Amino acid sequence: MRNNRLFFSAKDFRESMLHFFDQTWDSIAMDLVDRVMTTFNALVQHVQFVLVYLEKMGPSQTYKKNIALLN
Numbered sequence: 001m002r003n004n005r006l007f008f009s010a011k012d013f014r015e016s017m018l019h020f021f022d023q024t025w026d027s028i029a030m031d032l033v034d035r036v037m038t039t040f041n042a043l044v045q046h047v048q049f050v051l052v053y054l055e056k057m058g059p060s061q062t063y064k065k066n067i068a069l070l071n
Helices: 010-057 061-070
Strands: none
Touching: none
16 A cells, blocks of 8 residues: 555556656656755754754753754
8 A cells, every 4th residue: 555545466566656756756856855855944943943042051961961962
C-alpha cells in the first residue's frame, strides 16, 4: 500500500514506481526541493530563536546542558 492505494502484486507496485520516476518525477522534482527547503529554513529559524533565548538565560547548568545537546 502506498498513498492509500493497494497494489495487488509486486509487479503492479514496480510498474507504478517506474511510471512515477519515468513520467512524474521530472515535473514535480523542483517543487519538492522548494518544499523541503522551506521546511528546513523554518526549522533553522526556530533553532536560532532557541539559541538566542538560551544565551539570554545566562550561564546556568541547564543552559550548559542545552548548548551541549545542540552542538
